[in-house]
Amino acid sequence: MSATPQKNRVPRRVLAAAAGLATVGALVAAMPAGAQERHDHGHGHGHGHGHHKPSRTVDVQLLSFNDLHGNLEPPAGSAGTVNETQADGTVKAIPAGGIEYLASSLRTARKGHPYSITAAGGDMVGASPLLSGLFHDEPTIEALNKIDLDVTSVGNHEFDEGATELARLQNGGCHPVEGCYEKKKFKGADFPYLAANVTNEKTGKPILKPYTVWKKNGVKIGFIGVTLEGTPDIVTANGVKGLKFHDEIETINKYAKELDRQGVKSIVALIHEGGMPASTSYNYDCDSSGAGDGISGPITDIAKGITPKVDALVTGHTHQAYVCTIPDPAGNPRMVTSASSFGKLYTDTTLTYDRRTKDIVRTSVKSAGAKNPKSANHIVSRDQPKANDMTALIARWNALAAPISNRPQGYITADINGRGSTAPEKPLGDLIADAQLEGLAPADKGGAVVAFMNPGGIRADLVHKASGSEGDGVVTYGESFTVQPFTNMMNVVDLTGAQLVAALQQQVSGANEASPKILQISKGLTYTLDMTKTGAARVVTDTIKLNGEAIDPAKSYRVAMNEFLAGGGDGFAALGQGTNKLVGPSDLDVFNAYLAAHSSAAAPLAPPATDRITVIQ
Structure with missing residues (x-):
């Protein structure tokens, strides 16, 4: 998901507080680019070799998810629910997610399926809660190995700490600064990370494998993995230094041809880019008005441009839930899926493989006359038994993190919503900006x-009644870290009044016109946002005031923001024009200091009023 990237996820001094957790290790060299065959390991994926003559077609189960973001424990608050439309038309929020439940769901789903593949659409790590983020996401990679993930594409957040760190997650080796946790070498991912459209600027070659081929009993299915071409716009400059990001359609079509020449006719694209369905309910019928009518956004044009050689698209990035049919360039139906985020859903897709043509027999999402859809999203319910190995994994890493994670930072009277707020101005946004x-x-x-x-x-949200041992209303370091996990350094720069106005206009124009990114603003700044208008005109300029005074276009103002915004990230070119930069403490340090200064057990902090932006709909 588009978000502030991080430079160093956890300040060195924070990890130093957990003395004894690490010993120094070496970084393993980057994995060379190129294709690799991926074989079934028999990890509960099913067997069934049998001695009878195989039928012409084989049903291959494709289980998929996306945007896990290191959420090993069940996500809290609204971030941990999925919407389900009921028979009477009402919408119910259902608690979901957590790696203990995702593991159980996937293992249960695989039963009775001799041919089963588990794939992901990127952002497995990055912007992770403290349990994973404190350890540079090694716990998440370990968990994904245990749940038998076969393959994933990279997402933009896989580049938060740069290509060298991504290579370490793939290949193993201890962190170059923090060393080895638990005094043992990190083994790396058992599954391939695919980065077909990310190349080294100097060599022109993909930094990781562009594709992989899964094989079992003569069945071959190729997977091509890409991230969104716009990754550099939503990751800090250090994270993408020395890399080039290429067009998704051109890249997938190129490698689909290559796979086809190798005799691999069944192909799935894993694309870390997505769309916006017409409903937020996971069980919304995306094709109720016609193929592809229920979804909009970048993935629709991408899907229409990808060669018919590709049989299905697993997508992500927008954190939405959808199972849609979007016709390929030949007009044939093709499934495009996304399973929300944070491990709250998984998608179960049936790929019918023809042994004679070596290709997938294409059908619509709901095949004619079939009782069951060919593809559907399923809730990762918290009512099912937990996977014991995941419970043990979480307990082990929590024991290491506890001295830091459980430290109280402040106190609140009620939930202060951030991620869970759909309003342009969010209570937690006001609090952070203040x-x-x-x-x-x-x-x-x-x-x-x-x-x-x-x-x-x-x-995330700051949740009043959080899980764990602390009392209601206590904000721990782990919770504040989950809200702001990037540890971006704060910048203060000079901007003119004209540049400030331009930045506010860039929220709703240019790259952000179709999907506005509304900046969260500190107290004293007020203005009106008229969403009945289009483009930059949505910002009513004569209403923009700072401490009651109109913004002077020629005057210089000192503006605080994180280093991502100060670099012009998220389409805010005007904010990247600042001068006289001063680098301050991390955003997390500033946030925790504010909580400590403005709250106590006897006088907890109440949610802000969110009265800075007047919105006309």
């Missing part, structure tokens, strides 16, 4: 008069 302004307002800290926070960088 913290940044207060922390950087002193003259020796930068002299900021206003602060901006990008909405995608707010990764």
Whole structure:
């Protein structure tokens, strides 16, 4: 998902507090690019070799999910629910997710399926809660190995710490700075990360494998993995340094031809880019008005341009749930799926493989006359038994993280929603922006008069009644880290009034016109957003005021923001034009300092009023 990337996920001084967790290890060299055959390991994927003559067609089960973001424990608050439309038309929020339940769901789904593949659509790691993020996502890779993930594409968040760190997650080796956790070498991913459209600027070659081929009993299915071409726009410059990101359609079509020449006729594309369905309910019928009518966004054009050689698309990035049929360039139906985020859903798709043609027999999402759909999303219910090996994994890493994770940072009176708020101005957005302004307002800290926070960088809600041992209303370090896991450094820069106005207009114009990114603003800044208009005109300029005074286009203002925004990230080119930059503490340090200064057990902090942006719909 588009969000603030991180430079170093956890400050070195924080990890130093957990002395004894690590010993120094070496970084394993990057895996060479190229194709690799992926074989079934017999990890509960089913057997059934049999001695009878095989039938012409074989049903291959494709289980898929996307955007896990290191959520090993069940995500809290609204981030941990999925919407389900009931028979009477009402919508019910159902708690879902957690790696213990995802593992159980996948293992149960595989039963009775001799041919089963598990694939993912990117962002397995990055923007992770502290349990995984504190250890540079090694716990998540370990968990994915245990649930028998066969293959995943990279997503934009796989580049949060750069290509070298991504190569370490693939190949293993201890962290080059923090060393080896638990005094043992990290083994790396058992599954291939695919990065077909990400090349080294100097060599022109993919930084990881572009594709892989899964094989069993003569059945061959190729997987091509790509991230969105716009990854550099939503990741810090350090994260994508030395890399080039190429067009998704051209890349997939290129490697589909290559696989076809090798005799691999059945192909699935794993694409870390997505769309927006017309409903937020996971069980919405995307094709109720016609093939592809129920979804919009970048994936629709991508799907229409990908060669018919590709038989199905597993997508992600937008954190939405959908199972849609979008016709390929030849007009044939092709499934396009996404399973929400954070392990709350998984998709079960049936690929009917023809042994004679070596290709998938294409059908619509709901095949004619069939009682069951060919593809459907399923809730990762928390009512089912937990997977014991995942419970043990979480307990082991939690024991290492506990000295840091459980430290109280502040107190709140009620939920303060961030990720879970659908409003342009979010309560937690106001709180974060206020913290940044207060922390950087002193003259020796930068002299900021206003602060901006990008909405995608707010990764969770602050939940009043959270899981764990702490009392209700306590905000622990682990919880504040989950809200702001990137540890971006704060910047204070000079911007003119004209540049401030331009930045506000860029929220709803240019790259952000179709899907606005509304900056969260500190107290004192107010304006009106008229969504009945189009483009930059949605920002009513004569309403923009700072502490009651109109913005002077020629005046210079000191503005606080994280390094991602200060670099022009998320389409805010105007914010990247700042001068006289001062680098301050991390966004997480500023946030925690604000919580400590403004709350106590006797006087907890209430949610802000969210009265800074007046919205006309």
